Amino acid sequence: MAPPAATVAVLGDDLLREIFILLPTPADLLRAALACKPFLRAVRSAPFLRRFRRRHPFTCPLLLGCVVHGPRPRLPTRAPHLLPACPEAGTHRIVEGGDFTFSFLSRADWPEAAGNPWQVLDCRNGRVLLLSRASKELAVADPLTRRWVSLPARPGIGYALVADDGDSSVFTAVCISRRVGAPGLRAFLLSSAELRWAEVASLAEQSDLAGARAMQANRSLYWKLVGGERMVAFNTTSMEFTVLELPPFLRQIGFDIIEKGEDGTGGLHLLTMRGFCIEVWVGVKNGTGGLTWTLVEKSVRFHRAMAEMIGSEHFYQHTLDVIGVVAGAVFLRNGECLFSINLETMKMTRLSPKEKCPSRLIYPCTIAWPPSFLNPTEQGM
Secondary structure (H helix, E strand, C coil): CCCHHHHHHHHHHHHHHHHHCCCCCHHHHHHHHCCCHHHHHHHCCHHHHHHHHHHCCCCCCCEEEEEECCCCCCCCECCCEEEECCCCHHHHHHHHCCCCCCCCCCCCCCCHHHECCEEEEEEECCEEEEEECCCCCEEEEECCCCEEEEECCCCCCEEEEEECCCCCCCEEEEEEEECCCCCCEEEEEEECCCCCCEEEEEECCCCCECCCCCEEECCEEEEEECCCCEEEEEECCCCEEEEEECCHHHCCCCEEEECCCCCCCCCEEEEEEECCEEEEEEEEECCCCCEEEEEEEEEEECHHHHHHHHCCCCCCHHHEEEEEEECCEEEEEECCEEEEEECCCCCEEECCCCCCCCCCCEEEEECCCCCHHHCCCCCCC
């Protein structure tokens, strides 16, 4: 009988990955990877790890909660903090071990009485992009390990952090700024390998971004434009801008761009809430160069559940704000109340009922994927 190692070697990395992709949870994959060196070598593949995450959107990566950072009029700026998404013991221990106030970041030249100098700009795959109001420098920080990287200052009107779901040690920062001397937008990109800003694209667009916060899916970033009729997309692979028409009903309500399917094909998907129902729309290119939008999913109404959690039925659907969709959950803000809805079970939860969330600076946060010991080697790429 052949020894076990020889039997595994006969299977080969590609066949092992086809077996491992069927494992139901990230925890099962981690246990398999630690079983033997051939298994670990097979799993340490960036394309495979990206594919595994897309195949398991409800369990990978682990959702921690929301980083909340809100300015307070005439008061010192409060430090960012985390509102946990669930009371599970394992998640609670992870959160307790982190520093979501980012006290480990530099406070040089910033008076103590002025509060916290760091403003959260984006949060992706366990990393947080922040701006120092004192020095104007940027930083990418991991609140669980307390490790951070300083980035050169780059003035802008929109920022985003792009993570690599196949290697958690890799990131890209994007800054959108106005063109000098003419209307339009400019895109600057910084990679974790070089830590230098480089201008990569420009767009002669008359409208400004409606907000600094970016939506993200399929290696592209999206910002709604002022007026709400269109949004601008920036593809981080092709380094190109595109302006896209939005359905008329999205002018006054929030939404998020989401990924659907393992390969991300099949059109551009967005999720919003109308009439207290979650709706998913798909935009497919038409013959005129625009998008034709079609409703493809609609949930039950959440009015009664939300009213019970708020303790009053006197609120309106137009006050609902979609914060974002992360790890199989959509986060919503109604007034000063923050909710999450699990998109698999459709269970609604109110995050931290005793704390109000008046700020729009709310960023869903997950643990990094993949874990550092699975980050691919050069041979695994």
